[in-house]
Amino acid sequence: MAHETAGHESPDHAHEHPTWKQYRWVALILTVITALEVWAYYQPRLVASPFFVPLLLIMSAAKFVIVVMFYMHLKYDHRLFRALFTGPLTIAMATLIGLLFLLARSAAYMRT
Amino acid sequence: MAHAAETHAPTHHYTTTGLDNRKVAIWMFIGSECMLFASLISTYLIYKGKSLVGPYPHEAWTNPQTGQAFKAILNIPVTSISTFVLLMSSFAMVMALAAVENRAKPRPANPTFWWKVENSSKLWLFMTCLMGATFLGFQAYEFTSFVHEGLSIRRNLFGSSFFTLTGFHGAHVTAGVIWLGTLLAIDMKRGLQPKDAVWVDISALYWHFVDVVWIAIFTLVYLIK
Amino acid sequence: MATVAASPTYATTGVYRTSIMDWLTTVDHKKIGTLYLHTALFFFVVGGVEAIIMRAQLMGPNGKLVSAEVFNQLFTMHGTTMVFLVIMPLSAAFFNFLIPLQIGARDVAFPRLNAFSYWVYLFGGLFITIPIFFNAAPDGGWFAYTPLTGKTYSPGQNMNFWVLGIQILGISSLAAAFNFATTIINMRAPGMHLMRMPMFTWMSFVVQWLIILAFPVITIALFFMQFDRFFGTNFYNTFAGADPLLWQHLFWIFGHPEVYILVLPAFGLVSEVLPTYSRKPLFGYAVVAYSGILIGFLGFGVWAHHMFSVGMGPIADTVFGVTTMLIAIPTGVKIFNWIFTMWGGSIRFTTAMKFAIALIAMFTIGGISGITHASPPSDLQQTDTYYIVAHFHYVLYGGAIMGIFAGIYHYFPKMYGRKMDEKLGTWHFWLNFIAFNLTFFPMHFAGMLGMPRRIYTYDAGQGWETFNMLSSIGAFLMAPAFLIFAYNFFKSKRRGEVAGDNPWDAATLEWSIPSPPPEYNFAQIPMVTSRYPLWDLTHPERMEGIPHSMDGWDEAKQRTGEHVTTGGKHEADVAPMHIESERKSAKELGISMPNPTIKPLWVAAGILVLFSSLPVMYAGKKAIAFTMMAIGGSMFVGFLYAWLTTPMEDAH
Numbered sequence: 001m002a003h004e005t006a007g008h009e010s011p012d013h014a015h016e017h018p019t020w021k022q023y024r025w026v027a028l029i030l031t032v033i034t035a036l037e038v039w040a041y042y043q044p045r046l047v048a049s050p051f052f053v054p055l056l057l058i059m060s061a062a063k064f065v066i067v068v069m070f071y072m073h074l075k076y077d078h079r080l081f082r083a084l085f086t087g088p089l090t091i092a093m094a095t096l097i098g099l100l101f102l103l104a105r106s107a108a109y110m111r112t
Numbered sequence: 113m114a115h116a117a118e119t120h121a122p123t124h125h126y127t128t129t130g131l132d133n134r135k136v137a138i139w140m141f142i143g144s145e146c147m148l149f150a151s152l153i154s155t156y157l158i159y160k161g162k163s164l165v166g167p168y169p170h171e172a173w174t175n176p177q178t179g180q181a182f183k184a185i186l187n188i189p190v191t192s193i194s195t196f197v198l199l200m201s202s203f204a205m206v207m208a209l210a211a212v213e214n215r216a217k218p219r220p221a222n223p224t225f226w227w228k229v230e231n232s233s234k235l236w237l238f239m240t241c242l243m244g245a246t247f248l249g250f251q252a253y254e255f256t257s258f259v260h261e262g263l264s265i266r267r268n269l270f271g272s273s274f275f276t277l278t279g280f281h282g283a284h285v286t287a288g289v290i291w292l293g294t295l296l297a298i299d300m301k302r303g304l305q306p307k308d309a310v311w312v313d314i315s316a317l318y319w320h321f322v323d324v325v326w327i328a329i330f331t332l333v334y335l336i337k
Numbered sequence: 338m339a340t341v342a343a344s345p346t347y348a349t350t351g352v353y354r355t356s357i358m359d360w361l362t363t364v365d366h367k368k369i370g371t372l373y374l375h376t377a378l379f380f381f382v383v384g385g386v387e388a389i390i391m392r393a394q395l396m397g398p399n400g401k402l403v404s405a406e407v408f409n410q411l412f413t414m415h416g417t418t419m420v421f422l423v424i425m426p427l428s429a430a431f432f433n434f435l436i437p438l439q440i441g442a443r444d445v446a447f448p449r450l451n452a453f454s455y456w457v458y459l460f461g462g463l464f465i466t467i468p469i470f471f472n473a474a475p476d477g478g479w480f481a482y483t484p485l486t487g488k489t490y491s492p493g494q495n496m497n498f499w500v501l502g503i504q505i506l507g508i509s510s511l512a513a514a515f516n517f518a519t520t521i522i523n524m525r526a527p528g529m530h531l532m533r534m535p536m537f538t539w540m541s542f543v544v545q546w547l548i549i550l551a552f553p554v555i556t557i558a559l560f561f562m563q564f565d566r567f568f569g570t571n572f573y574n575t576f577a578g579a580d581p582l583l584w585q586h587l588f589w590i591f592g593h594p595e596v597y598i599l600v601l602p603a604f605g606l607v608s609e610v611l612p613t614y615s616r617k618p619l620f621g622y623a624v625v626a627y628s629g630i631l632i633g634f635l636g637f638g639v640w641a642h643h644m645f646s647v648g649m650g651p652i653a654d655t656v657f658g659v660t661t662m663l664i665a666i667p668t669g670v671k672i673f674n675w676i677f678t679m680w681g682g683s684i685r686f687t688t689a690m691k692f693a694i695a696l697i698a699m700f701t702i703g704g705i706s707g708i709t710h711a712s713p714p715s716d717l718q719q720t721d722t723y724y725i726v727a728h729f730h731y732v733l734y735g736g737a738i739m740g741i742f743a744g745i746y747h748y749f750p751k752m753y754g755r756k757m758d759e760k761l762g763t764w765h766f767w768l769n770f771i772a773f774n775l776t777f778f779p780m781h782f783a784g785m786l787g788m789p790r791r792i793y794t795y796d797a798g799q800g801w802e803t804f805n806m807l808s809s810i811g812a813f814l815m816a817p818a819f820l821i822f823a824y825n826f827f828k829s830k831r832r833g834e835v836a837g838d839n840p841w842d843a844a845t846l847e848w849s850i851p852s853p854p855p856e857y858n859f860a861q862i863p864m865v866t867s868r869y870p871l872w873d874l875t876h877p878e879r880m881e882g883i884p885h886s887m888d889g890w891d892e893a894k895q896r897t898g899e900h901v902t903t904g905g906k907h908e909a910d911v912a913p914m915h916i917e918s919e920r921k922s923a924k925e926l927g928i929s930m931p932n933p934t935i936k937p938l939w940v941a942a943g944i945l946v947l948f949s950s951l952p953v954m955y956a957g958k959k960a961i962a963f964t965m966m967a968i969g970g971s972m973f974v975g976f977l978y979a980w981l982t983t984p985m986e987d988a989h
Contacts, residue, residue, distance in 0.1 A: 020210065020230055027203040034199060038192045041335050053336055060331035063199075064324050071206050072320045078131055080522070081139050088143030091550055091637055092150035095590060099154040102641070102653055103580050127523040133446040137519045140549055144511065148553035151587060155561070155572065164578040265570055269578050272570035276560070294978075 163268035194250035201243035208236035362933035364448035370434030377426035384418035392812035398797040408793035409476035416479030428602035438847035441526025446519040456941035457509035465502030475499030483573035514548035528865035540605030555591035589640040603740025615682025628667035661711040688762030692743035699735025724784025755833030761825040768818035775811030779804035844869035861912040943972030
């Protein structure tokens, strides 16, 4: 339940609001990660190695989480919103993974 | 509680959680969109590498019948730039929301230039729209150049799944730009007040989500072969 | 307790005295619920007639009543109609009418969006139904498997109506789901914690989440089919390398949660009916709530049990077989909870109660046949036979529809201020019950003997004749049963026995206000201290063991202040639990209600015009199609803009 006694959502969540400085840092970090991703794409030995895909996935997951937590404010907002987002996200990820297992090219070997 | 009344919207209603209905609804909508884009992305990934004819995303291909040569069609450098632009548009959006919310605070007696820049909702809304439109411009350029290079939506599995996935994303960006543009117009006409902050907040959440989807698409479609 | 009967004006007519414009512009959840109810009952007749024609054709071997092509349209439309135009909207009728009343709210979170959902449903329903009169109804089965339904093998317009119609209906359901989910999360009366909500509201809450998560998947699957048909893409084009199973997977990822969407509201209604007429609280409330959530969650993990015969391989088959068996557990648990609710109770066998008990029995039968399909080897014999048809009719008719009838008999007095006739109700019940079992029980045997689904005729000598004859007789008997119900329904609206606030002595908030409820629902929002707030006042002896606390009150008292209202101008708009029998106007009480508006209807019409342009384009008439797109698009955007920039209610 909301901790604000007024029963309203204070639009600026005054106690825990990221400042313009924090937002700049977030933007910078996102830029750096993007640059790293693109840089990785152009390293042929890295691309050929089995680390490439997991590395890229981790980097984009990091960007995803940063945008959601800070820009979309999920870190600071009422925990209801966290539930409203992570629930569907979990089901979406599980469905995606399930479909890949069932239908992707590599799945062919499982069908006998 | 009395002073809280001054800073809050006159049309505020009691809610069980203390949160605005519209904000609750937009998060649900975003949850729904997770499933929407998961289906689109799944299909793209399932069909990755399964096209019977080219052009292909990451390899060159020569049509054995016509002898026509196609190069690897995805343009990473250009798309990296558009990705960066969209990412920065999220930053602009965050600034726009902060600017509107800060209207509730008293204006300093002698605002500095930077204070004015930081708190100009019109500027930041405009920047968001501009960057969003730039992203769309890049997409339009990309789509038309692909079609010229022989990749249409009906050419192969890659064409169908690629254009549909990025097209849906682009449609979401377009809707966002129109929405933000409307907010900008309202801001220019009568000024956005703290009571309108909910609307800016909601549009920001939508906009960031669209950005976040692109983060996933950029990696899964463009960077991973 | 003395309750003053509803004021004479309502009692004499029993119906809303309103004009057509009132109906077209309403944003009142109660009126919208009525619209859904009547429209759905109309489509029930349409779907029923389609079924009866099929049963007449299959009554004997080598029937000549209809051709194969027409039969294809009949079974496609029967399934599509019953799922999307009957059961879902009947549930929506109850979501609309009941949820705000059960949680102590004055309306839903987004009243205009609510009206929009109804109009989109109506237009979508007409869009998908009217083609049957031109012999152009969808004919690829209600689940429309590709490649059969692609452009190559279904070149006519038929499947266009299906793929576009379902898309339109999806918009309606999704919009409503956001609305009701927000309402349930955010507009509960003070003290109504989640674990104090009436069970119907709980089940509805799970259903809204199923819709929110499942409908986007079918939306994409439908877009793929539309793009393939209209723009020549390759999503389902095996000649371009597409996977022939993609449609099936995407459809059933939606389709399985969909069947829980269909049955959970009925479970919720029955969970209201059984305690009322057993005069006992629901047994194991928490278990019933949690099992509902578990069903919702697990429901996303069982979809491929509809595909056991396509060759997914032993690993996939096993995984989905196991998850399907698992989901039987929370479902079965509810059955026990319902039985134990009745055990030791003082039962009144009203018509509503009869239907509720019938649901328990019939759904159990359907559930048992369902478990036999959960095993892939066993299902290999059963799939695509009439055994499956028997299963899903037992769960969907014996389950969902009977539960909904229970809800209709139970809530009719609340909606119209009068009771339905119990004698006619008893006739309806027994005739329906016998007809239903006569229709569908023999199908188990026909299916086991190998009779496939969706065949328009069959040869003699396979042992199927008797079972088909029995099924057809049963089907023909369903018609008079329904007619008795329809007669009862419409007659009782005007001449039924006048009902007060709480004719059934029930326990939840909706029964604490007049029947039918006034526009504003609650003059003062009640503060709730348990999950049976009315029995707190009227039957404390039944409340033994039910948790009570005042913790909702403290919070409400804190929040009740000059700037926190629930819509009224008065400070104390919230009051301890009480019964309201007086009927005033919202204006008198100073309660600000949302303004009626026709804009949602126009936005819905714009969507209809937009979608209708596509079959026109398919037929080659590009100029007309583009004009329609322009008109539809402008209507949609224009009225939507007007809607969004108009405040919902007058400032207060």
